[in-house]
Amino acid sequence: MKRFCNRLSPALLLALCLICAPSSLLANETSHNKIAAPVTEHVSAAVHESEAGVMKGATEIGAEHGVAQEEAAVHGEKGHGPAGVITKEKLNDLFWRILNFVLLVLLLVKFAAKPVADSLSERRQRVREEIEGLEAKRQDAEKAYQELVVKLEGIEKDIKEIVDRAVVQAEKERARIIEAAEKSATDLTRQAEMAVQKELLDAKRLLRNEVADRAATMAEEIIKNSLTQDDQVRIVDQYLSKVEAVQ
Amino acid sequence: MKQTILARRYAKALFMVGKENGSFSQYNDTLLTLKDVYQAVPDIALALANPMYPLDIREKMMEKVTASLSVDKPLGNFLRLLVQKKRADIVPEISEEFSALVDMENNVCQGHVVSAIALNDKMLKKVRKTLAKLTGKDVNLTTSIDTSIIGGIIAKVGDLVLDGSIRTQLAGLKDSIKGRE
Numbered sequence: 001m002k003r004f005c006n007r008l009s010p011a012l013l014l015a016l017c018l019i020c021a022p023s024s025l026l027a028n029e030t031s032h033n034k035i036a037a038p039v040t041e042h043v044s045a046a047v048h049e050s051e052a053g054v055m056k057g058a059t060e061i062g063a064e065h066g067v068a069q070e071e072a073a074v075h076g077e078k079g080h081g082p083a084g085v086i087t088k089e090k091l092n093d094l095f096w097r098i099l100n101f102v103l104l105v106l107l108l109v110k111f112a113a114k115p116v117a118d119s120l121s122e123r124r125q126r127v128r129e130e131i132e133g134l135e136a137k138r139q140d141a142e143k144a145y146q147e148l149v150v151k152l153e154g155i156e157k158d159i160k161e162i163v164d165r166a167v168v169q170a171e172k173e174r175a176r177i178i179e180a181a182e183k184s185a186t187d188l189t190r191q192a193e194m195a196v197q198k199e200l201l202d203a204k205r206l207l208r209n210e211v212a213d214r215a216a217t218m219a220e221e222i223i224k225n226s227l228t229q230d231d232q233v234r235i236v237d238q239y240l241s242k243v244e245a246v247q
Numbered sequence: 248m249k250q251t252i253l254a255r256r257y258a259k260a261l262f263m264v265g266k267e268n269g270s271f272s273q274y275n276d277t278l279l280t281l282k283d284v285y286q287a288v289p290d291i292a293l294a295l296a297n298p299m300y301p302l303d304i305r306e307k308m309m310e311k312v313t314a315s316l317s318v319d320k321p322l323g324n325f326l327r328l329l330v331q332k333k334r335a336d337i338v339p340e341i342s343e344e345f346s347a348l349v350d351m352e353n354n355v356c357q358g359h360v361v362s363a364i365a366l367n368d369k370m371l372k373k374v375r376k377t378l379a380k381l382t383g384k385d386v387n388l389t390t391s392i393d394t395s396i397i398g399g400i401i402a403k404v405g406d407l408v409l410d411g412s413i414r415t416q417l418a419g420l421k422d423s424i425k426g427r428e
Binding site for chain 1: 425
């Protein structure tokens with residue numbers, strides 16, 4: 001029943017507006033006619049008096065004219081009252097109009113109420129769903145915002161931890177690189193020293209060999225040049241004596 | 248390829264025969280002569296050991312050689328046996344082994360002395376005496392001159408080598424200088 005009333009309320013409001021509109025229109029029309037008639041009469045009377053030849057001051061005329069206006073205003077006030085004259089024809093016409101309108105309203109209620117109500121209900125449902133969806137989205141967004149805020153705080157913490165770890169790792173890497181470099185430098189130094197030592201030994205060996213070869217060659221030459229027959233015999237004797245002594 | 252072990256067996260057998268009849272010195276001289284012939288005419292060894300030639304021909308050839316050397320019958324048979332056993336090409340090795348057996352029997356060894364100058368008899372006698380002391384045997388010395396040893400002598404007796412040359416002493420001096428740190 002309530003739903004039905006809800007459906008009918010816009011239609012009834014529309015019908016009431018349509019009912020009131022002709023009556024107000026009719027009342028306006030009637031009051032206008034009532035105001036116009038005394039004014040016309042006052043104007044014609046003034047004209048008639050001027051034709052009679054009595055010259056009066058302009059102030060008097062103005063006063064009369066003001067009286068006439070006041071009277072017209074009084075008549076006007078009277079015209080607006082519920083005691084206006086409505087003819088039978090107008091009532092009949094009004095009746096048919098109302099009947100016509102009521103029929104129209106009934107037809108509209110009969111045939112268009114349900115689709116309109118469905119449409120409105122659907123519209124209301126859709127709007128409600130949209131509102132609910134938007135509310136849910138808002139809540140989701142709020143929740144996401146809160147999560148992001150929390151995550152942002154966590155991210156800052158994580159970033160700090162990562163930076164700390166990176167710093168520690170960099171320190172370790174720096175120490176390792178320095179250690180490796182020092183070890184490499186030590187190795188290079190040792191290798192260089194060994195190479196120098198080897199070169200030195202080789203040079204000494206070459207020099208010694210050269211000296212030995214030259215000494216042997218020079219000794220051979222000297223011995224060959226200075227060795228006499230007696231020396232040869234003496235060498236053989238000494239050698240044989242040495243061999244016998246060994247025996 | 249030298250057939251030392253085989254030659255030693257043949258030489259030992261021939262030496263035993265020669266020792267029985269007391270003619271191993273003569274055999275030694277004959278074998279040394281044959282060795283010289285083999286070295287002078289290498290074709291003899293090829294002809295005597297070549298299986299392409301008939302055996303009787305090779306035997307007759309060996310008989311001709313032995314007849315020219317006037318060898319006795321045991322040595323002639325020995326040489327013919329070598330032809331029959333196809334060992335006629337190892338006669339030089341047999342000669343060397345036989346000489347070694349003869350030297351052993353006579354307590355003699357062979358030596359060689361290299362010197363920068365020609366050694367006089369006195370020096371040779373002293374060298375021989377020294378080598379005899381070292382080996383305990385009489386030494387038959389052969390000599391040669393090599394001026395490259397500068398001075399001194401190099402004596403070889405069997406496996407024993409006595410190097411008293413100036414060249415070797417200079418080489419030792421050079422090695423000692425090179426080897427000193």
